[in-house]
Structure formats: structure tokens, C-alpha cells
Amino acid sequence: MSDSEDSKPAAQRTDAASRMAWLRAELARHDHAYYVLDAPLIPDADYDALFHELQALEREHPELRTPDSPTQRVGGAPLPEFAAVRHKVPMLSIQTETDTTPAGAQAFDTRVRNKLGLGPGDPPVHYAAELKFDGLAINLRYEHGVLVQAATRGDGETGEDVTQNIRTIRSLPLRLTAPRPPAVLEVRGEVIMKRADFERYNARQRARDLPTLVNPRNGAAGSVRQLDPAIAAQRPLSFYAYGWGEIQDWPEQPDTHHAMLDALAALGLPVAAQRTHGPGAQTLVAFHARIAAERDALPFDIDGVVYKVDSLALQARLGFRNREPVWAVAHKYPAQERKTRVLAIDVQVGRTGKLTPVAKLEPVFVGGVTVTNATLHNEGEVRRKDVRVGDTVIVRRAGDVIPEVVGVVTDARPADAGPPFDLYKRLGGRCPVCGSAIAREEGEADWRCTAGLYCAAQRKEAIRHFASRRAMNIEGLGDKLVEQLVERGLVADIADLYALTVEQLAGLERMGPKSAENLVAELARSRKTTLSRFLFALGIPEVGEATAAALARHFGSLAALRDAIDAYADALAVQGDATKAARARRLQGQALQQVPDVGPEVAERITRFGSEPHNQRVIERLLEAGIRWDDLEVGPASARPLAGKTFVLTGTLPEMSRDQARARIEAAGGKVTGSVSKKTDYVVAGAEPGSKLDKARELGVRVLDEAGLLALLAGA
Numbered sequence: 179m180s181d182s183e184d185s186k187p188a189a190q191r192t193d194a195a196s197r198m199a200w201l202r203a204e205l206a207r208h209d210h211a212y213y214v215l216d217a218p219l220i221p222d223a224d225y226d227a228l229f230h231e232l233q234a235l236e237r238e239h240p241e242l243r244t245p246d247s248p249t250q251r252v253g254g255a256p257l258p259e260f261a262a263v264r265h266k267v268p269m270l271s272i273q274t275e276t277d278t279t280p281a282g283a284q285a286f287d288t289r290v291r292n293k294l295g296l297g298p299g300d301p302p303v304h305y306a307a308e309l310k311f312d313g314l315a316i317n318l319r320y321e322h323g324v325l326v327q328a329a330t331r332g333d334g335e336t337g338e339d340v341t342q343n344i345r346t347i348r349s350l351p352l353r354l355t356a357p358r359p360p361a362v363l364e365v366r367g368e369v370i371m372k373r374a375d376f377e378r379y380n381a382r383q384r385a386r387d388l389p390t391l392v393n394p395r396n397g398a399a400g401s402v403r404q405l406d407p408a409i410a411a412q413r414p415l416s417f418y419a420y421g422w423g424e425i426q427d428w429p430e431q432p433d434t435h436h437a438m439l440d441a442l443a444a445l446g447l448p449v450a451a452q453r454t455h456g457p458g459a460q461t462l463v464a465f466h467a468r469i470a471a472e473r474d475a476l477p478f479d480i481d482g483v484v485y486k487v488d489s490l491a492l493q494a495r496l497g498f499r500n501r502e503p504v505w506a507v508a509h510k511y512p513a514q515e516r517k518t519r520v521l522a523i524d525v526q527v528g529r530t531g532k533l534t535p536v537a538k539l540e541p542v543f544v545g546g547v548t549v550t551n552a553t554l555h556n557e558g559e560v561r562r563k564d565v566r567v568g569d570t571v572i573v574r575r576a577g578d579v580i581p582e583v584v585g586v587v588t589d590a591r592p593a594d595a596g597p598p599f600d601l602y603k604r605l606g607g608r609c610p611v612c613g614s615a616i617a618r619e620e621g622e623a624d625w626r627c628t629a630g631l632y633c634a635a636q637r638k639e640a641i642r643h644f645a646s647r648r649a650m651n652i653e654g655l656g657d658k659l660v661e662q663l664v665e666r667g668l669v670a671d672i673a674d675l676y677a678l679t680v681e682q683l684a685g686l687e688r689m690g691p692k693s694a695e696n697l698v699a700e701l702a703r704s705r706k707t708t709l710s711r712f713l714f715a716l717g718i719p720e721v722g723e724a725t726a727a728a729l730a731r732h733f734g735s736l737a738a739l740r741d742a743i744d745a746y747a748d749a750l751a752v753q754g755d756a757t758k759a760a761r762a763r764r765l766q767g768q769a770l771q772q773v774p775d776v777g778p779e780v781a782e783r784i785t786r787f788g789s790e791p792h793n794q795r796v797i798e799r800l801l802e803a804g805i806r807w808d809d810l811e812v813g814p815a816s817a818r819p820l821a822g823k824t825f826v827l828t829g830t831l832p833e834m835s836r837d838q839a840r841a842r843i844e845a846a847g848g849k850v851t852g853s854v855s856k857k858t859d860y861v862v863a864g865a866e867p868g869s870k871l872d873k874a875r876e877l878g879v880r881v882l883d884e885a886g887l888l889a890l891l892a893g894a
């Protein structure tokens with residue numbers, strides 16, 4: 179028994195022993211989730227706190243340290259699906275400086291100087307400083323300049339062979355650029371996912387209502403350890419070198435860390451530009467401060483900076499302790515992920531009407547700011563993550579990205595947690611800003627408010643779009659002015675624009691009487707427009723310039739388009755279709771879907787928008803304000819071969835449904851009526867026709883079968 183053990187009360191020791199056992203088990207559980215499954219259960223900061231607590235207890239009670247303690251190893255077990263790679267030089271961890279103030283750099287310098295036996299009068303030690311990337315450590319083996327193998331760190335001794343996946347990283351040279359490369363050069367560095375690539379990937383997944391990546395680190399680790407290289411190839415990854423392993427036969431090998439990195443860069447390997455080297459702790463303190471200021475603007479996440487003794491000879495003298503180099507330390511920044519509690523889930527209406535669930539949080543300091551709201555993106559995401567009111571969640575804020583909830587700590591769900599999130603129920607089907615109906619198209623991830631012309635949340639955007647050059651082209655109605663008009667209550671919707679007076683406008687910031695007069699004249703001029711511009715200007719979701727033009731060309735007048743919308747709304751409302759296919763067929767026959775480029779989704783969007791009473795009222799008021807255009811002669815004559823002809827349909831056609839036949843006749847300019855008279859030009863008869871066929875024969879009206887109708891439609 180050691181003296182220290184004797185001097186401690188027995189009770190305290192058993193407490194420590196049981197706490198340490200618990201910490202070991204807890205850390206082992208988190209290691210498995212993090213390293214093997216790539217699915218962490220808690221934020222890194224919490225993990226680090228547990229880890230440091232265990233380290234401190236082991237320092238205090240060395241006799242209670244066990245060989246299987248997580249402090250005695252690095253990383254996690256390799257996945258059995260990958261071939262094992264035995265590292266020639268172990269891949270170690272790195273010591274973390276817990277003090278996040280400049281004193282952290284000072285403490286490292288002091289430790290190094292003491293170990294080297296340097297006194298206050300001795301010259302400063304030179305250091306290299308670089309970024310601490312937050313990704314997955316990889317060892318790249320180049321033999322005679324050719325990449326032959328890539329391996330993960332694994333448990334430090336044995337990693338996984340991930341060569342196939344690593345080859346998909348575009349920025350990695352498969353061959354080094356040197357006339358006489360080293361016989362063997364193992365390059366070590368981090369595979370990461372840049373923030374923009376991560377956001378883009380997740381946005382795409384969200385739009386398709388598919389699972390997203392938790393954070394860039396997990397994205398990188400998960401992609402590299404993906405069993406299917408084709409999937410890995412779809413995930414955009416990057417690599418940065420920061421070290422090396424085995425080296426054979428490299429005559430010009432430099433003798434400092436910073437010169438080694440320069441040499442790696444010269445060989446064509448990606449090395450981050452953010453690094454420095456110089457004498458003493460002040461070099462490190464300055465670098466820590468500089469990178470803290472640049473952190474948000476970096477294209478990737480970092481969790482700190484790394485300091486290394488620059489001279490490789492001194493590094494060798496300092497050596498390793500506890501599987502960590504004594505000559506290096508990681509100095510962290512405040513965490514970008516933290517735990518907190520969900521107080522409520524609100525729904526926000528975006529400027530385009532998109533409804534976004536937002537978690538109201540117990541305030542938490544993360545990524546350098548206090549966060550009280552975090553986006554949950556859309557209903558599908560909330561359900562996949564199963565976020566509920568009362569839950570403890572992990573919140574992430576990195577760079578300038580909006581804070582988001584990355585996951586739930588399910589262990590911590592209270593008994594009285596809220597029910598699974600249901601956006602429609604939560605809102606009672608109404609927009610929380612304007613009370614209009616909300617809708618979501620099939621296959622879409624987002625719910626939307628349907629009253630784009632009326633909803634206060636969408637006001638500014640609606641006016642901006644209405645006035646834009648390719649819409650109503652109202653010159654002088656810039657963003658700043660739109661803000662003022664809305665904020666001062668002068669304009670609530672686009673129809674109000676036409677009631678603005680010179681006096682009202684002249685009172686606004688940066689508006690003289692002259693520019694006020696000009697704007698009123700511009701507004702007056704804009705009243706004369708085209709149907710296509712007008713439809714585009716309404717900002718109907720999914721209706722861009724091309725679709726607006728197609729609608730105008732097809733229907734020729736607003737009245738005709740309204741009829742088509744009414745008919746579509748009726749068709750949508752029909753209940754009791756046995757199958758999806760039957761419903762799709764019924765809608766397909768509708769006039770709206772005969773417009774080029776207008777499929778079922780767009781037709782439904784147009785219908786929702788056009789049937790919304792608030793929107794209708796705004797359109798009425800625009801017309802009352804004098805907006806006008808010349809209706810179009812619908813289509814060139816060749817496109818309307820049935821103009822002026824009247825049809826009656828009877829019986830079942832072999833291919834087309836009756837609705838489809840009717841829509842195609844109408845699209846070609848013909849008219850379909852219900853009963854046969856002398857005015858009827860054609861009766862189209864299918865199988866089991868009724869009395870209409872007899873009537874046609876009686877009156878001598880021409881009778882067609884489906885083939886005959888198709889020939890007419892084709893203009894024959």
C-alpha cells in the first residue's frame with residue numbers, strides 16, 4: 179500500500195472507485211457510439227468533461243487505474259467488415275489543454291521547457307501552430323510516389339483499410355508530384371466535410387424528405403467508413419495533411435515540423451494555409467487569437483488549434499507519455515455542440531410561406547453565442563429525430579449557420595415529454611401569421627401558407643417580386659423602400675401599391691418629391707402589362723417566367739385560367755377514389771395539366787394559390803386598380819385544329835378516359851357538350867354507347883371512334 183492511499187479515508191476511496199468504474203463504463207459506451215457507430219449520444223464537450231474527470235481521479239488514485247481504462251487507449255475498434263491494417267507507426271491521440279484562455283498556450287510552453295531542462299535565461303523554444311481539424315484521422319501510404327493504401331486510426335495500432343473510399347476524394351493526389359519521391363511516405367491528416375458541402379448535402383436530403391447527416395465530422399467519418407464506395411463518392415469530402423508515419427529513403431527530408439508540412443504541400447498534398455511557426459508562447463497565443471477571430475469564416479469546422487514543438491530532434495527528445503506526444507497539445511475553442519432542453523416547438527413562417535418548426539430552448543452558450551432558438555428544418559426532420567417538448571437535445575452552432583438541433587439524448591426523456599410532433603395538428607391547419615389554410619404537396623418536405631399575396635410574413639417578398647424587372651417592372655421600388663412601406667403600414671399587399679400618393683411617398687426616408695412623383699408615374703405606367711407578366715408577378719409557388727408564359731399562351735385570358743383552376747379544385751375535392759392511379763388519371767384529364775410543363779404538383783400549387791380567398795381578393799383589387807392587358811388569341815391556328823367545333827362524348831373509349839378526351843378537345847379549341855343537337859359537329863362513341871349515338875344517327879351528325887378523334891386532334 180502506498181502512503182497516499184493510507185492517508186485517504188476509506189469511504190472516500192470507495193466513492194472514487196465506484197465513480198471511476200461508472201465513468202469507465204460510460205466512456206466505453208460513448209466511445210463505441212462515436213468511433214464504431216459514428217452516432218454520438220452526447221456532445222463532445224460533455225464527453226470531454228467525463229474524460230477529464232476520470233483522468234483527474236486516476237491521477238489522484240493511481241492504484242485504482244485499470245489497464246482497460248478509456249484513458250489508456252485511443253479511438254475505437256475497427257469495423258470487422260473492413261480489412262485490418264496494422265500501423266507501422268502507431269497513430270496516437272493528442273493531449274488537450276482544457277484552459278481555453280491564452281494561459282493554455284503558456285502552460286504548454288512551461289511544461290515543454292521544464293521537460294527540456296531549460297531555465298528562464300535560456301532561449302525560447304520554437305513552435306509550429308496549425309488548425310485542429312474536426313474529422314477523421316487517416317493514414318495515406320505512398321510507395322514510390324503512388325497511393326497504395328489508406329487506413330483509419332482504429333484503436334491506434336490497427337485501423338481499417340478504406341482505400342477505395344479515400345480514392346474518391348478529389349483533392350487527394352493518387353501520385354505525388356516529385357521526380358524522385360521517397361520509397362515510402364506515410365502521410366497523416368484529417369478527412370473532413372466542408373461546411374458548405376455538408377449544408378448542401380443536407381438540404382438536398384431534406385428536400386427529398388430523407389435522413390440528414392448529424393454534423394460534418396460525422397458526415398466525414400460515416401462516409402469514409404461506408405461499405406459502398408459509390409455512396410462514399412456522393413459525399414463531398416476533403417483532406418488536410420498535418421503529419422506523417424513511416425518514412426523510408428527521403429534524402430531531402432526536412433528537420434522541422436513546419437518545413438515538413440511545406441514539403442508535403444510541395445509534393446501535391448493539401449495542407450491548410452492557416453498555420454504559423456515562431457519562437458515562444460507568444461507565437462501560440464497570437465495564433466490562437468487570430469484563428470478564434472477567423473473560425474466562423476473558415477470553410478470547415480475546427481475544434482481548436484494544435485501546437486507542436488517545431489524541431490523534430492526536440493520532439494524525439496520529448497517523446498510520448500500515456501499514448502500522447504509530450505511535444506504537442508490541442509488547445510480548444512468553446513464547443514460548437516451543447517446539450518440543452520426544448521421548452522416548446524414553434525412554427526415560423528418564412529418570407530416565401532414555408533413553415534419551419536423551431537425549437538425554443540433553455541438558453542445555452544454554444545459556438546461563442548447564447549442560443550435560445552434552433553431550427554428543426556421541417557416536419558419530417560422533427561419526426562425522424564423524434565424531438566419532443568421537454569427533451570434534452572444536442573444543439574449545434576458552427577460558422578454563420580443558423581443553430582440547429584442535431585439530435586435527442588433519448589436516455590434523458592422525461593415521463594411528461596410532449597407527444598410526437600404533428601405540424602398540421604399543432605397549427606390546426608392554419609398559418610400562425612395570417613390564419614389561412616396550410617398545405618403540403620405530395621413528395622414535398624415543407625408545409626406552406628397558401629395565402630402568398632395576403633400573409634404578413636410574405637408581404638415584403640411578395641411586393642419585391644411583384645415590382646421586379648421581369649415581373650411588373652416598377653422602377654424605383656427598391657428593397658429599402660419596400661421595407662419602409664410595409665413597416666409604416668402604408669402597404670399591406672401588392673394591390674395597395676396603386677393607392678400610394680406623392681405626398682405619402684415624399685415623406686419617406688431618402689425620397690424627395692421628385693422621386694415620389696416618378697414612382698407614382700412608374701406605378702401608373704405598370705398598369706398596362708401582359709397576362710404572362712402579371713401571372714409571374716403574383717409569385718405563385720413553382721410558377722416561374724416560363725410557366726407563366728405557358729399559362730398565358732394556353733388560356734389566353736385570366737377568366738379561362740380561373741375556370742381551369744375551379745375545375746381542378748373540384749377534381750381535387752372528389753372523394754372516394756379507390757386508387758392513387760385513378761385519382762392521378764382524373765387530374766391528368768384536367769385542362770391545367772394540358773399546359774406544357776405543368777405536371778400534377780404545379781397544377782396543385784396553382785390551384786391552391788388561385789382558390790385561396792385572400793389571394794383572390796387581392797387579385798380582384800389589382801384589377802379594380804386598373805391593371806390590364808390584351809387577352810391573347812389562344813395559340814396559333816395550327817395548334818387549335820378543333821376551334822369552333824362542338825363535341826358530345828358517349829360510351830367508354832379504349833385508351834382515353836372521358837375527362838382526358840374532353841381536356842384534349844378543349845385544349846385544341848373545341849367545345850364538349852352533354853347532349854346531341856343539330857349544332858353538334860361530332861359525336862365520339864366508345865363501347866356501350868347510350869341513346870346519344872341513336873340521336874346522332876337520327877340527326878345525321880358525324881360519329882367518330884377514338885382513332886377518328888385522335889386523327890382530328892392531330893390536325894388531319
Ligand SMILES: NC(=O)c1ccc[n+]([C@@H]2O[C@H](COP(=O)([O-])OP(=O)(O)OC[C@H]3O[C@@H](n4cnc5c(N)ncnc54)[C@H](O)[C@@H]3O)[C@@H](O)[C@H]2O)c1
Pocket residue numbers: 208209211212213218219220221222223225226252253270271272273308309310311312313314315316331367368420421484508
Ligand atoms: N461525443 C462523444 O460521445 C465522443 C466520444 C468519443 C470521443 N469524442 C470526441 O473525440 C475527441 C477525442 O478523440 P480523438 O482521440 O479522436 O481526438 P483528439 O481530440 O484526442 O485529437 C487527436 C486527433 O486530432 C486530430 N487532429 C486534427 N488536427 C490535427 C493536427 N493539426 N495535428 C494533429 N492531430 C490533429 C487527429 O485526427 C488526431 O487523431 C474529443 O474531442 C472527444 O470529445 C466524443
Ligand SMILES: [Zn+2]
Pocket residue numbers: 527609610611612613614627628629633634635
Ligand atoms: Zn400566412
